[in-house]
Amino acid sequence: MTDLIDRFLHYVTFDTQSNPSLSSCPSSEGQMLFAQALKQELVELGLSQVKLDQNGYLTAKLPSNQTDAAIPTIGFIAHMDTAPDASGKNVRPQIVEDYKGGDIALGKGDEVLSPIQYPDLHRLIGHDIITTDGTTLLGADNKAGIAEIISAIAHLIDNPDIPHGDIAIGFTPDEEIGRGADLFQVEQFGAQWAYTIDGGPVGELEYENFNAASAEIEFTGISVHPGTAKDKLVNAMTLAAKFHAQMPENETPETTQGYEGFYHLADANMSIAKAKLHYILRDFDTQGLQARKAYLEDKVASFAQAYPKAKVTITVTDSYSNMKQMVEPHPHIIEIAGEAMQNCGITPDIKPIRGGTDGARLSYMGLPCPNVFTGGYNFHGIHEFITVQGMQQAVNVIVEIAKQTAIRYRNDN
Ligand SMILES: [Zn+2]
Structure with missing residues (x-):
């Protein structure tokens, strides 16, 4: 098992369901416990400026490995809570290796994941699919994003030959109840732009919302x-x-x-x-x-x-508001993400979000913030699943975004 999947399977053991009926931030204690565990992990990874504030916002920086000060600081953001729509307690994932097609029994088999209901499964033959046991959601939304960001950062630390500028990472509470951006300290985060890693299937790139x-x-x-x-x-x-x-x-x-x-x-x-x-x-x-x-x-x-x-x-x-107005004046933000995907052999699938995102709110708070795929499907319910391959591709794209940003802005270019 890779570090990436180990991380993910560990993160989903935390019950971090947010609670819209409470006004505290974070709205549930589980989120703070999860944030503390993540903070410890970021410290152990050797990141600098690791900070968990009293509202449950966790931020940290990976310092640039280039001497060039012209490389902008970019950010990667994911949310720690899971949706109130389904339980996130006692999540017991199963991994179906080398999926052969057909129904996947969840848990004892009272529930199934069926390609008749979810035709996306047809395109995932041969992939390793992580599902629930049919009683809870999985929490790939958005713990996959967190595992992918941290794994990408670990990869950059282990491979100092990959150029990158300063990278800010941020893990937020209460996104699912619409409050994830409320107490986000944009200035302190210090990035010129960021990406939420909170999308669906491989290739998804979104910068338009309602x-x-x-x-x-x-x-x-x-x-x-x-x-x-x-x-x-x-x-x-x-x-x-x-x-x-x-x-x-x-x-x-x-x-x-x-x-x-x-x-x-x-x-x-x-x-x-x-x-x-x-x-x-x-x-x-x-x-x-x-x-x-x-x-x-x-x-x-x-x-x-x-x-x-x-x-x-x-x-x-x-x-x-639609974040397009805030992102479009900076076309490089989308270009870099698109290029990074292509370099990883992925065709970007740009489509509008029929909803709002924290990224949209952050874009209007001065941090342009499109959304990138995690590799997951069917968020917010018991049929949620994600593939090991999709998660690895998300890690590759995050690494490549960091690299492309450095290459693009280096003065020796
Ligand atoms: Zn999400």
Whole structure:
């Protein structure tokens, strides 16, 4: 077993599930225990400036092995928590070596990983596949990223002939509950740009994500005893249902893909007197998101006019923005990652993220931060898996990104 896989299998023994109902950072104690273990490992590796702050953010530096000061500091980032959607406690991985195709029994076989359900498996014949035992998630999201980053750093230390500049690494808490970037100290991290190693299958390279907002629409009705309600009662729930029925049917998450945006009714809270609809709005285009907000505002205004006895209000809140605007002005960030993949025999698969990432938030905090693959699949559930080969390729790409950055910016070029 390689150091890489040993690391990964050790990391998944920590239960680091984040908890959205707690406001502390990190939101669970397991994350801090994991951070402390990682800190120890980074110290033993000989990294400098190893720092674990009280919020559970762990950072360290691998100093440059070049005399050239012109080489920029780059960063690699991964998150320590696992998703609240499935348990991350008592993770018992199995490794299926040299996968021959067909179903893989998970644990005692109550659950299977099937290529019928997950056709990606067809492309992984001959690979060594790490799965769960069918009772928990695996935690490849994002402990594979952590194992890959640390293994790449160890490789650079063991191979001083590979040129690299200063490399900052950062492991963050609570990404899965949307808070991973909240207390990240960008300035102290000291990188000019970074990569989150938090993507899926080999080749994934992402620097576009949704622009996101939410809209809270509130209908205030009039509650009257049903026996004497004629011409008096205004049922807020009926209004809310009518409103939603008029929303564009083909602009929902279940009817869109790729670069298409949507309106999504994510939550509702209703009584006769008051009904609240909570929509999330997503669009890759900034103007597109503005248009979606305007559409809802207009619709609320005309609804209020049509039902003068009711009160209808809307509150729109911005959530996050497409990192493309922050990354595109620095094309070398994507070029270097693309080149690194190609040098490792991997065709970059650039696609938009239909969500947000910590990298997007960090990009707006001054640290442009696209996302690179880990080699994993089916995150956040019991069918999560990753391949040994994919993980090794991620390590190769991280090493190559460090090397290409040094070569590109060396003055002797
Ligand atoms: Zn992740």
